[in-house]
Amino acid sequence: MSQGDAGPRPPVALYLHVPFCVSLCPYCDFVVVAGASARGASSRIAALVEALATELRLRADALDTRFGGPSSGGRPALASVYLGGGTPSLLAPGDVARLLGIAGARFGLADGAEVTLEANPGPDERGDAAAFARAGVNRLSLGAQAMDARLLRRLGRRHAPADVAAAVAEARAGGIANVSVDVLYDVPGQTPDAWAATLDAVVALGVDHVSAYALTLDDPDAEGLTGPLGDHLPTRAGARRWRAAAVAEQDEDRAADQYRTAVERLGAAGFRGYEISNWARPGRESRHNLAYWRRLPHEAVGPGAHAFDGAVRRWNAARLEPYLAALSAAPALPPGGEEPVDAAAAAAEAAILGLRLDTGLAVAAATAPGSRLAPHLDWALGAGLLTRFAGEDGEARVRLTTDGRLLSNELFARLV
Ligand code: SF4
Structure with missing residues (x-):
């Protein structure tokens, strides 16, 4: 399938949202609930797992009606499943196995499908990697954020740098060969040296x-x-105050320098910057996220989760209790919304998402009549934001330079 395919299509990827965290980081605007909901006697984790299981079945029923079942050939088996959050590693491995079992039975899982679990590195958050591997997880995405204890405290994180190393080692020992880490720059109080040290440490x-x-x-x-x-939860007053103070300490020039440092250090270490914010060793690109960037259809369950069928974007409302209530007793699909993506919006999305990737866009598509990029191509090439290159098949293509990546928002704003 290509970016240009239009019309509803069955999903090739599945996202499950697990909205629990032990505590809330003040900068976070993911759909997250913390505290008593996340663990202890009044935890809502068991209720969420039931609801996710029910929503998976209801979404699969609807897909069966539209496209036929996975074993009928009406739907492709999933190439990727992603359990994101929140902190999905707070789930028991048995719950992960159960959800993946339903996904496999009702959606089909392709041979070698990428199955990612997001985890926090803290000892009471990261769970049992070996048990997750036995449940079917083959890729771990760790929220490291920094390898500097002072910055981690500033970010409100609960873990220490040594926990990241321990989590990576446990993943490897447990049989999860594919490990990703998230790190943050433009953090208040983060010196250039601290950022470089974080990059070197994760490498x-x-x-x-x-x-x-x-x-x-x-x-x-x-x-x-x-x-x-809505697909977000209201911001707490404390988080709002933290953000107001933090914004005052952010610095565009420092952020640009930090991005260049990432390009240099990760590139020198053998990582390919295959997307504006993502670097991978060869063959370790996130297949799940590539499905998003390539505008491939994906299904999604859980509060705040977003799905796309090639023609319509759909989302579940973020609030946990209405989500759980809808899917219990007389189960029905949870509250949310949807919007069709018209041809103009689809073309703009395809151009922007294509340019986020280092595979860029074919010049023929970029200059085709009606192309959003066509009127801006010469400007962007002349300004050094885009460069021409030959694709694998020799086709003329364009992609962002490092300067272009830094100023991508300026170019993207012209494309919408
Ligand atoms: S651990 Fe991640 S998902 Fe949870 S509150 Fe912090 S930033 Fe948000």
Whole structure:
């Protein structure tokens, strides 16, 4: 399938959202609940696992009706499953096995499918890697964020740098060969040396994949995303204060220098920057995230989860209790919303997502009549934001330079 395919298609990837964390980091605007909901006698984890199981079946029923079942040839087996959060490593391995079992039975899992579990590195958060591997997980994505104890405290994280090393070692020993870490830059108080040291430390751990994101401090309330059917939760007052102080310490120039440091250090260590924020050793690119960037259809379950069928984007509302209530007793699909993606929006998305990848865009597509990029191509090439190169088949293509990646928002704003 290509970026240009239109119309509804069955999913090739599946996302399950697990919204629990032991505590809330003040910068986080993922759909997360913490505290008593996440562990202890009144934990809602068991209720969520039941609800996810039910939603998986209901979504599969709907797909069977639209496209036929996976064993009928009406739907491709899933190439990837991703348990994200939150902290999905708070789930018992038996629950992960149960959910993956339902996914396999109702969606089909392709041979060698990539099955990722997000985990936090802390000893009481990362769970049992060997047991997760036995449950079917073959890729671990660790929220390291920094390898500097002072910065981790500033970010409100519960783990220490040594926990990241321990989590990677446990994953390897437990049979999870594919390990990714997330790290953050443009963090208040983060010196250039501290950032370089974090990059060097994760490289030294021998990980397969690094996601490096600038710390973003958005305001989902102001963006109107936190209503009853919204895909975000309201921001707490303490988090709002933390963000206001942190924004004052962010610095665009420092962030640009830090990005260049990541390009240099990760490149020198043998990682390919295959996407603006993602570097992989050969063959370790995230297949699941590539499905998003290639606009392939994906199914999604859990509070706040987003799905796409090639024509319509759909999301579940973020609030946990209404989600659980809908899927218990007389089960029905949870509250949420959807919006069709018209041809113009689809073309803009394809151009922007294509340019996020180092495989870029075919010049023929970029210059085709009606292309969003066509009017801006010469400007972007002249400004050094894009460069021409030959694709694997010799086709003329364009992709962002490092300067282009740093100024990508300026170019992308022209494409929407
Ligand atoms: S651990 Fe991750 S998902 Fe959980 S609150 Fe912190 S940033 Fe958000």
